[in-house]
Every structure is written in structure tokens, then in C-alpha cells.
Amino acid sequence: MALKENQEETPISENPNGDEEGGEESQADGVGDFEDEDEDEAEEEDEEEEARSEKSRESRLAEDGSKLESMFRRLASEKVKLRVHDVLIKGNTKTKDSLIEAELEAIKNATTMQELLKAAGIANHRFHSFGIFDSVGITLDCGPPELPGTVNVIVDVVETKNPLTGDLGIFTKPEARTWSLEGSLKLKNLFGYGDLWDGSLVYGWDQSSEISAGVSLPRFKGMVTPMLARVSLLSQDWLKFSSYKERSLGLNLGLISTKRHDLTYNLLWRTLTDPSQMSSRAVRRQLGHGLLSSLKYTFRIDNRNSVLRPTQGYAFISTSQIGGLVPDYRSLRFLRQEIDLRCAIPLGFYRTALNLGISGGVIFPWGNGALSMPSSLPERFFLGGNSSPVCTLGGPTTLLGFKSRGLGPTERRRLIRDKSNGENSETSGRDVIGGDLAVTAFADLSFDLPLKLFRDAGIHGHVFACAGNLTKLTENEFRKFSFQKFLDSFRSSAGFGIIVPTKLFRMEVNYCYILKQFEHDHGRTGVQFSFSAT
Amino acid sequence: MDELDNQKLTLVARKPCFGLPTACPSCLPVYIYLRFAQVPFDLSFNLIHPDSDQIPYIESGAYVAYNNEKGGVLESLKEDGIIDLDSQLHAIPEWLSMKVMISTWLEEAIMYELWVCSDGSSAKKIYYSDLPWPIGKILYFKQIHAVKQLLGITKDNAERREEEIHRRATIAYGALSTRLGEQTFFFENRPSGVDALFLGHALFTLQALPDTSVLRSKLLEHSNLVQYAEKLKTEFMEAGSSSSSVPRFPAEPSSSTSRRGPSNWSSKAKSKPKREKTEEEKTFRRRAKYFLVTQLVAVLVFLSLLGVSGGDNEVDLDDEDDDYNY
Numbered sequence: 001m002a003l004k005e006n007q008e009e010t011p012i013s014e015n016p017n018g019d020e021e022g023g024e025e026s027q028a029d030g031v032g033d034f035e036d037e038d039e040d041e042a043e044e045e046d047e048e049e050e051a052r053s054e055k056s057r058e059s060r061l062a063e064d065g066s067k068l069e070s071m072f073r074r075l076a077s078e079k080v081k082l083r084v085h086d087v088l089i090k091g092n093t094k095t096k097d098s099l100i101e102a103e104l105e106a107i108k109n110a111t112t113m114q115e116l117l118k119a120a121g122i123a124n125h126r127f128h129s130f131g132i133f134d135s136v137g138i139t140l141d142c143g144p145p146e147l148p149g150t151v152n153v154i155v156d157v158v159e160t161k162n163p164l165t166g167d168l169g170i171f172t173k174p175e176a177r178t179w180s181l182e183g184s185l186k187l188k189n190l191f192g193y194g195d196l197w198d199g200s201l202v203y204g205w206d207q208s209s210e211i212s213a214g215v216s217l218p219r220f221k222g223m224v225t226p227m228l229a230r231v232s233l234l235s236q237d238w239l240k241f242s243s244y245k246e247r248s249l250g251l252n253l254g255l256i257s258t259k260r261h262d263l264t265y266n267l268l269w270r271t272l273t274d275p276s277q278m279s280s281r282a283v284r285r286q287l288g289h290g291l292l293s294s295l296k297y298t299f300r301i302d303n304r305n306s307v308l309r310p311t312q313g314y315a316f317i318s319t320s321q322i323g324g325l326v327p328d329y330r331s332l333r334f335l336r337q338e339i340d341l342r343c344a345i346p347l348g349f350y351r352t353a354l355n356l357g358i359s360g361g362v363i364f365p366w367g368n369g370a371l372s373m374p375s376s377l378p379e380r381f382f383l384g385g386n387s388s389p390v391c392t393l394g395g396p397t398t399l400l401g402f403k404s405r406g407l408g409p410t411e412r413r414r415l416i417r418d419k420s421n422g423e424n425s426e427t428s429g430r431d432v433i434g435g436d437l438a439v440t441a442f443a444d445l446s447f448d449l450p451l452k453l454f455r456d457a458g459i460h461g462h463v464f465a466c467a468g469n470l471t472k473l474t475e476n477e478f479r480k481f482s483f484q485k486f487l488d489s490f491r492s493s494a495g496f497g498i499i500v501p502t503k504l505f506r507m508e509v510n511y512c513y514i515l516k517q518f519e520h521d522h523g524r525t526g527v528q529f530s531f532s533a534t
Numbered sequence: 535m536d537e538l539d540n541q542k543l544t545l546v547a548r549k550p551c552f553g554l555p556t557a558c559p560s561c562l563p564v565y566i567y568l569r570f571a572q573v574p575f576d577l578s579f580n581l582i583h584p585d586s587d588q589i590p591y592i593e594s595g596a597y598v599a600y601n602n603e604k605g606g607v608l609e610s611l612k613e614d615g616i617i618d619l620d621s622q623l624h625a626i627p628e629w630l631s632m633k634v635m636i637s638t639w640l641e642e643a644i645m646y647e648l649w650v651c652s653d654g655s656s657a658k659k660i661y662y663s664d665l666p667w668p669i670g671k672i673l674y675f676k677q678i679h680a681v682k683q684l685l686g687i688t689k690d691n692a693e694r695r696e697e698e699i700h701r702r703a704t705i706a707y708g709a710l711s712t713r714l715g716e717q718t719f720f721f722e723n724r725p726s727g728v729d730a731l732f733l734g735h736a737l738f739t740l741q742a743l744p745d746t747s748v749l750r751s752k753l754l755e756h757s758n759l760v761q762y763a764e765k766l767k768t769e770f771m772e773a774g775s776s777s778s779s780v781p782r783f784p785a786e787p788s789s790s791t792s793r794r795g796p797s798n799w800s801s802k803a804k805s806k807p808k809r810e811k812t813e814e815e816k817t818f819r820r821r822a823k824y825f826l827v828t829q830l831v832a833v834l835v836f837l838s839l840l841g842v843s844g845g846d847n848e849v850d851l852d853d854e855d856d857d858y859n860y
Contacts, residue, residue, distance in 0.1 A: 269668070284598075287582075288580065288586070289665055289673070290582060326666070328666045330664055413596070415597055415598075500838050509831060
């Protein structure tokens with residue numbers, strides 16, 4: 001009889017007794033008693049269901065049920081030794097053998113049945129994660145009759161018929177500050193190396209648009225984690241807030257990407273322009289072209305029980321970025337560090353939870369004369385916006401109640417004298433120029449609402465308080481920096497609201513009251529809506 | 535109280551080289567004009583935006599005069615009543631035609647020499663030496679293409695255009711040489727805008743263009759022009775400014791706030807001037823926005839309560855967790 005581990009992309013209803021393989025005929029026998037028992041217990045762990053007459057399946061139910069119990073007992077008590085004799089790969093017309101074989105090393109080296117099954121399960125999951133197979137079946141068959149205690153492993157893959165897929169959705173990426181609408185086309189396995197090509201068009205809520213193309217290779221020259229490369233053309237319009245427009249053409253390489261660690265390299269040609277011709281002096285000095293070559297490392301631990309409504313657990317994220325890695329002294333050189341700490345404490349009743357969080361970030365340039373140079377404008381920190389601090393993990397960015405880029409250092413824009421009035425009336429706004437040191441903190445108490453209707457729909461309420469501050473350190477301002485002054489100039493807000501999770505996005509309706517703001521900040525007391533992608 | 539009083543002028547121009555305080559042919563005349571006016575100013579350099587048509591610009595506090603507005607920096611200064619060396623010269627018909635001749639024919643000739651017919655070493659040094667290599671290279675080729683389009687040069691008519699440009703430059707030099715004669719300045723024995731423009735052109739041609747340049751050799755044929763350039767250079771640019779006058783900012787309102795469209799070197803789109811909204815319109819728009827958002831929220835809440843469950847189906851490959859826990 002044959003042993004099978006199968007996994008398919010469509011959801012499968014599981015038969016709790018796991019007797020799907022009961023009807024299969026064995027093609028080789030006489031190798032040993034232990035084989036039959038092994039087969040049965042493997043069937044029980046199998047998730048795949050084949051077409052079979054229901055009557056015959058039912059008749060085997062009782063029989064296999066008792067077999068399973070005895071198998072479990074055996075497995076728990078004994079180690080079943082065996083050796084893998086051969087691995088056969090079938091069904092791959094386009095995919096290269098080397099890609100599949102690379103995942104089977106653990107299977108080849110297995111010495112016991114338990115190890116073999118575990119390795120088979122992991123390999124199955126890996127194949128599934130490539131995204132290029134419709135189904136993968138790993139079958140364990142008995143080895144040649146003259147070699148006892150051996151198994152042959154047969155990997156059966158079914159490649160996707162249609163390599164081209166399209167997608168349209170609303171996403172939020174870790175590096176983006178707000179949510180965005182994205183349409184993409186994906187081409188799978190063009191060269192047989194498990195390569196995934198995609199082209200996408202993204203339109204962000206903060207008036208940014210991006211067109212990009214990328215490729216992802218699950219295995220690149222022996223590296224275990226997938227390698228990603230992406231070329232993108234991004235355009236962002238900050239005219240309303242800071243009188244500049246940003247356009248960048250960049251190459252992004254994802255070098256290491258695991259659950260906890262992320263290392264990416266970025267090569268970017270960035271151009272800042274001011275078509276409005278109203279920018280302030282600080283922004284005018286930064287208009288032009290720049291080359292950014294940077295390495296970014298992110299360390300992430302997130303064991304909260306939910307991203308959208310955490311009620312337990314904690315999260316810690318540290319992002320370090322160093323720019324100016326090319327020997328060319330003319331590229332942008334800076335060091336940027338962000339830290340996020342979140343913690344969720346359950347309070348026991350009505351699913352109430354207290355969420356606390358603090359985020360901080362600092363940037364400063366390095367190199368000759370760095371202390372007196374300004375930091376690069378797009379790399380600075382800007383605070384404001386209505387995205388939820390509970391869900392947003394990406395450095396100090398959000399402060400409920402304040403508009404996007406709504407607080408921090410500002411500078412007077414260009415003055416244009418208005419001739420139409422009799423007197424010298426001067427109209428001049430202010431540019432938000434961001435800061436080099438930013439800190440935000442919040443406390444949020446979320447709870448279920450009394451109505452069962454709301455509870456079932458996932459609608460819950462929350463009460464929150466936020467605080468944040470932003471200051472400049474470069475151009476020798478750090479000499480005047482005082483911790484006390486920084487603490488005294490913290491802006492803060494508090495409020496309450498209702499959160500409505502829908503299928504497409506998560507919506508918050510909040511009433512914010514600004515507790516403290518300064519002269520040129522844009523905090524507004526009142527009802528506000530905020531959206532984040534699910 | 536006018537906040538612009540007693541604020542020093544700052545001229546933002548491109549980098550100095552070839553022995554010139556600023557080597558860009560459009561920035562140098564502005565520098566010279568300020569020196570002629572004997573106005574104290576700071577010189578600041580922008581090294582990262584070679585394709586900007588805003589440079590050179592003059593700033594003082596919150597006041598800025600860009601080069602792509604109102605016909606140029608010098609015109610802006612005149613119009614805003616800050617510096618005007620040509621106040622009585624508008625009546626002389628020759629003054630305007632000389633000015634236009636220098637600004638069109640001679641400027642085209644310089645553009646041609648810098649970008650099209652030379653090996654580009656001068657241009658690269660002036661505009662791209664402070665940009666990282668790949669960016670500099672790409673912008674350089676982009677600029678060559680833009681200049682060729684502007685001058686109407688194609689593969690077929692390249693030689694004809696070159697001849698035409700050089701012929702015009704010769705005519706211009708001849709006319710200027712005749713007009714100048716043995717005088718120190720072109721008009722009324724005092725420095726004017728025409729002097730600033732031509733001196734900038736002449737110094738650039740003599741110092742920044744290579745010896746093999748045709749334009750340079752044509753200029754050298756007119757000894758009085760060369761002497762004029764040398765003399766004024768010594769007098770105004772090398773002998774340090776001895777002026778103690780304060781920049782004048784009389785309280786005259788400037789003209790309209792319209793922003794000009796893109797000029798030659800920029801290929802980026804400019805935003806249209808925004809219409810001033812009245813208070814009522816702003817209130818109306820805000821209220822309309824609130825109304826629409828409230829409607830949307832009501833629809834969403836209704837849909838949720840109908841039993842549409844919270845988001846679970848959007849698959850985002852980027853967020854997929856690779857680990858598989860046994």
C-alpha cells in the first residue's frame with residue numbers, strides 16, 4: 001500500500017477518521033508486517049480526499065478506527081527505523097528538478113518513520129508556499145524487495161495550468177504609511193525555477209502612485225529564504241503639506257526574509273521638485289537629485305493574538321537603516337533607527353484589553369561635516385494622520401486627532417505680496433519640514449459593546465489617549481537639545497470611538513479631543529474617520 | 535512692519551569653476567548685475583539640481599525671485615523695485631534690441647557649444663561633477679537631447695544649423711563691437727543690464743569654453759570686446775566689493791502671483807495656479823464632504839450588521855508567515 005501526504009490549494013473538508021486511503025490497493029508486499037501498520041497511521045494524518053464510493057468508505061470506517069488506535073500506541077512507544085532508498089519526482093514539465101530536490105534533503109536523511117513524516121510535511125508546506133503548484137503529493141512507497149527497511153519517496157506535482165493571474169485589492173505594506181489600492185498581474189514559474197514575476201500599479205491614499213515590477217525566487221544559489229528583487233517608479237505629492245513633489249526610481253532587493261529577520265537593500269534615484277514655487281528655504285535647499293543606497297534591517301517579534309484587535313501579548317520591532325553604502329561620497333549618507341514596543345493586557349470582562357505602545361525614531365547624517373548638515377527631507381520623521389496606533393507598526397508616524405504631517409517643526413513659505421488689496425497683505429503658509437527625533441506613545445482600552453448584534457459583527461469600542469513629539473537635531477540643533485524641553489513640548493490628544501471591521505478594511509469612527517498642541521500644529525477636536533486595511 | 539527690511543540678499547547659483555565665481559552661463563550675468571549694483575549679497579550654491587529652471591534665484595527672508603518667473607531674475611528684481619540699473623534706458627531703442635540679441639543669439643550659441651558640438655567636459659564639470667555618477671550621466675544625455683530639440687537640430691540639418699548659429703553669433707559680435715567702440719560701457723557710460731548680460735557671456739566664452747571652440751575664436755577677433763571683458767572683470771569682480779549700501783526694499787507691492795509654465799530646460803509638468811476659494815465655498819465643500827462620509831459610514835455599518843464578517847479573505851503574499859510549527 002502506498003502512503004500519501006497531500007496538500008492542495010482549495011479548502012478540503014477533513015474526514016475525522018482519516019480513512020481516505022483505505023481503499024487503495026497495495027502493489028508490493030511481503031516486506032514486513034510493520035509496513036501495513038505504518039501505512040494506516042500515515043493515512044490518519046493525511047488531509048487529502050480522493051473520489052471514492054461513500055458506501056465502501058463507510059464500511060472501512062470501523063475497521064480503520066481500531067487500526068488507528070493501535071498505530072498511535074505503537075508510534076508513541078517505539079521508533080520505527082527505516083532508510084530512504086530513492087526519491088522520484090513526477091509531473092514537473094516546466095519546473096526544474098533541482099528546485100524540488102533542494103527541498104527534499106531532510107527527507108533523504110531521515111532515519112525513522114517519525115522524522116520522515118515530519119520532513120515530508122515540511123517539504124509539502126514549502127512546495128505549497130512556492131505558489132507554482134496546484135497540488136503536491138508526497139507518496140511513501142516500500143523500497144525494492146531485496147532491501148528490507150527501505151522506502152521510496154515519490155513526489156507528484158501538478159503545475160498550475162494558468163501561469164498568469166491578476167489581483168486587485170486594498171493592502172497595507174509595512175513600509176507604507178497608509179493603505180493603498182493595488183492592482184497586479186502575476187506570472188508564475190516562467191523559467192522553471194519557481195520564479196514569480198509580478199507587475200503592479202499602486203495608488204495610495206496619501207496621493208502617492210507607484211508602478212513596479214518584481215521577481216521572487218524561492219531559492220537563489222543555496223539561500224534558504226526567498227530572494228526578492230523589485231524595480232519601481234514611485235511618485236508622491238507633498239505639495240499641500242511641504243511644498244515638494246517626490247519622484248523616485250529604485251531597485252529593491254530582499255536579501256533575507258524570515259519571520260523575525262528582514263534585510264533589504266535599496267538603490268534609489270530620488271528627485272525632489274517644487275512646481276508650486278512656494279517652498280520655504282529649508283525645502284528649497286533640498287530640491288534636486290539624490291542617490292540613496294541603503295541597507296535596512298528589521299527585527300520583529302510579534303506574539304500578540306491578533307493584529308487588528310490584540311488582547312494579549314506583546315510586540316517589538318526594531319528597524320535600522322544605513323544609507324550611503326557606495327564609496328561615492330555624493331550619495332545620501334545617514335543612519336536611521338526606529339523602535340516600536342507594543343503590549344496588550346487582557347482585563348477579563350467583555351473582552352476588554354488595555355493596549356500600550358511607544359514608538360521612537362531618530363535620524364542623523366554621517367560623514368564629513370555631518371553635524372552641521374541637514375538630514376535628507378524625505379527620510380525625516382513626520383507625525384500625524386489618523387491610522388490606528390494599535391494596528392500600525394512602523395515607527396513613530398501616527399497621532400490621532402492631528403492631520404497628516406500635522407505637527408512638528410515648520411517654516412514659513414515664500415512670501416508673495418498681494419497687489420489686489422490696498423495695503424501690504426501678505427499671504428504665506430507654512431511648510432512642515434519634519435524632525436530628526438520623534439517619539440509617540442499611546443494607551444488604548446478596547447471593549448465589546450453591550451449589544452449582541454455588534455459583538456457578532458466584531459464591532460467594538462475603545463477609549464484612547466495619545467501623545468507625541470518631534471524635534472530637529474541636525475544643523476547643530478542637538479547642542480540646544482534638552483530632555484526637559486522635549487518632554488514639555490509633547491502634544492497630546494484623547495478620545496473614544498467605535499471600530500467597525502468590514503471585509504475590505506477596518507474603519508474607526510473616533511471623537512478626538514486635543515489636549516495640547518502648539519501654534520502651527522493642525523490638530524482638530526471633533527469626529528474623525530480612519531481606515532486601515534485588514 | 536515689513537519683514538524684508540535689512541535682510542541680506544542671497545544668490546543661489548551653480549558651482550564656481552574655470553576661474554569664474556559661478557560657471558553657469560545663466561547664473562553669471564545675475565552675479566555680475568548684483569556686483570554692478572554694488573549690493574552686498576551672499577553666494578550660495580546648488581549642486582544637485584542641474585536641470586532646474588528656477589536657478590539662479592535670489593532670496594531674502596521669505597522673498598524669492600526665481601529665474602522662471604516674470605521673465606527672469608533680473609526682471610523680477612526690477613519689477614519688485616529692488617534693484618534697477620536700467621531705469622532710464624528703456625527709451626533707447628538700441629538697448630532693447632541689444633538685450634534681445636544677447637539673450638537669444640548669443641545664448642543659443644553658448645548652448646550649442648556647451649552641449650552639442652563639444653565633448654561635454656565643460657558641461658559635465660559645471661553641472662554634474664557633484665552628482666553621483668549614474669545620475670549625472672543620465673541627466674547629461676537627457677539635457678543634450680533637450681537642447682537639440684530646442685535648437686531644432688536633427689541629423690539632417692545639423693550642419694546647416696551650426697552654420698546659422700555661428701553666423702548669427704558673428705553678426706551679434708560685430709554689432710556689439712561697433713556699438714561699444716572705445717567706451718567702457720555700452721550705454722551712458724554706466725553699467726546696465728546689457729553690460730551684465732554680455733560680460734557674463736564673454737567671460738564664460740573666454741574662460742570656460744575650450745580653446746578649440748569656434749565661438750571663442752570669433753569673440754577673440756574683436757579686441758575691444760575682449761578688452762572690455764578683461765577690464766570689467768578686474769574692476770568689479772576681482773577687486774572685492776566696497777559697497778556699504780543696504781539693499782533697498784521699498785514698500786511697493788509686487789505684481790501678480792501667477793506662476794510661469796516650464797521654460798527650456800525643465801520637462802516636468804507644472805501645477806496650474808489655484809483659484810482662491812471664498813469662505814462660503816470652503817464651508818460648503820467641507821459640509822458636503824462630511825455628508826458623503828457619513829453616508830458611506832452608515833452603509834458600511836449597515837452591511838456589517840447584516841452579518842458580513844470581519845476581514846479574513848484578503849490574501850497578501852507579502853505578509854504570509856513562512857514558519858510551519860510542528
